[in-house]
Amino acid sequence: MNYKKIKLNLENPLSFWSHFSGEERFYWYDRQKEQLIIGAERLCAVKNQTNEYPYLFHTQSFFEGEMRAPWQNMGGETLAFKHYYVKTSHESLYLTCTEPVTIEPKKVLEVTHSLTQKEDDFEDWARLFNQIQESFKAGESQKIVASREIDFTSSQDFCIESILHKLSKNNPNCFIFAYQKGEKTFLGASPEVLVQKADDEILSYALAGTISKTEINAAERLLNDPKNQFEHHIVIDKIKAQLLKKTSQVTVEETGLMELKNVYHLRTLLHAKDHSTSLTEWGVHLHPTPALGGEPSDYALNFLRHHEHHERGLYAAPLGIIDGQGNGTLVVGIRSALIEGKTLRAYVGCGIVPYSDVRDEFNETKVKLKTILEAL
Numbered sequence: 001m002n003y004k005k006i007k008l009n010l011e012n013p014l015s016f017w018s019h020f021s022g023e024e025r026f027y028w029y030d031r032q033k034e035q036l037i038i039g040a041e042r043l044c045a046v047k048n049q050t051n052e053y054p055y056l057f058h059t060q061s062f063f064e065g066e067m068r069a070p071w072q073n074m075g076g077e078t079l080a081f082k083h084y085y086v087k088t089s090h091e092s093l094y095l096t097c098t099e100p101v102t103i104e105p106k107k108v109l110e111v112t113h114s115l116t117q118k119e120d121d122f123e124d125w126a127r128l129f130n131q132i133q134e135s136f137k138a139g140e141s142q143k144i145v146a147s148r149e150i151d152f153t154s155s156q157d158f159c160i161e162s163i164l165h166k167l168s169k170n171n172p173n174c175f176i177f178a179y180q181k182g183e184k185t186f187l188g189a190s191p192e193v194l195v196q197k198a199d200d201e202i203l204s205y206a207l208a209g210t211i212s213k214t215e216i217n218a219a220e221r222l223l224n225d226p227k228n229q230f231e232h233h234i235v236i237d238k239i240k241a242q243l244l245k246k247t248s249q250v251t252v253e254e255t256g257l258m259e260l261k262n263v264y265h266l267r268t269l270l271h272a273k274d275h276s277t278s279l280t281e282w283g284v285h286l287h288p289t290p291a292l293g294g295e296p297s298d299y300a301l302n303f304l305r306h307h308e309h310h311e312r313g314l315y316a317a318p319l320g321i322i323d324g325q326g327n328g329t330l331v332v333g334i335r336s337a338l339i340e341g342k343t344l345r346a347y348v349g350c351g352i353v354p355y356s357d358v359r360d361e362f363n364e365t366k367v368k369l370k371t372i373l374e375a376l
């Protein structure tokens with residue numbers, strides 16, 4: 001496919017997003033690589049990896065199979081687009097395989113939404129938490145990642161441009177993403193790389209174990225906390241085992257801290273060498289790590305399907321960008337929300353292990369929820 005390359009400098013890159021209002025589109029900002037990519041107007045869904053398109057935007061649902069409401073027809077595809085805007089530290093380009101359009105510069109929008117939260121869900125959380133503890137007592141699992149869906153309404157339609165702008169500003173260590181199809185937009189600021197591929201270099205994050213930065217000596221306490229270390233090591237061990245199924249060249253770095261706006265996480269980087277597995281195949285192979293599902297994985301998935309009342313959809317599932325060489329990054333869609341008009345459903349979860357406390361874990365989800373709330 002032939003894409004024209006046109007130099008385009010936009011002071012506010014979201015002008016490109018705004019131009020394609022109502023169209024299927026995605027937004028991807030990788031601060032580490034200083035790379036912003038916006039794609040608009042679906043060209044096609046791509047089944048097999050190909051170097052025909054400059055970028056592909058990929059989403060995979062959390063569970064295999066059809067998604068229930070409110071997620072029907074939302075994602076689970078690898079997509080090529082007609083128009084792309086690509087901005088890095090050295091270039092700013094408009095790529096298109098059809099007639100170029102004129103992008104009108106728009107001002108940065110900062111809207112403060114007036115919000116109502118639907119209801120307090122602590123009772124539901126406690127019920128789920130107790131069911132998880134029963135599964136531990138029965139010896140059926142070691143860890144399950146429970147999640148909440150929290151509904152908000154706004155007095156006016158949610159302004160996606162403003163939310164993306166604030167997400168980028170507030171979360172320098174995260175990947176900012178959005179995918180809009182029809183009336184729905186899924187967006188968020190994820191700190192967690194499921195898999196990154198640069199030729200034969202494969203990278204995955206074990207990210208699990210959390211403390212609020214408001215706690216005294218938070219960083220030190222997290223590093224030395226047995227409960228958090230336990231839930232973190234389950235994730236390292238599983239990712240390592242999955243990497244070793246594909247390649248014998250795997251290295252595990254020392255565990256350190258990842259600092260975000262409101263929390264610290266325990267993070268361990270895992271590296272592998274491989275050139276025979278594509279990025280999307282890695283996504284399927286590694287998902288869900290016990291940072292999002294649980295251990296054993298099949299038990300946790302089955303448990304979550306039956307006991308969590310909401311559909312996870314794209315929450316906590318692989319999503320990201322693949323370039324023309326098959327390289328790219330898949331993160332997991334956490335610290336995220338699904339927006340439709342005046343309705344916003346935010347998703348947050350946390351790993352539950354035998355020593356977890358029901359209230360502490362609920363509070364942890366509240367701190368994680370701030371990523372979305374502070375962008376509204």
Ligand SMILES: C=C(O[C@H]1C=CC=C(C(=O)O)[C@@H]1O)C(=O)O
Nearest residue numbers: 208209210291334348349350351
């Ligand atoms: C499942 C989520 O976070 C995961 C990622 C980092 C730390 C986590 C934890 O400490 O529980 C979770 O495993 C979420 O934010 O919804």
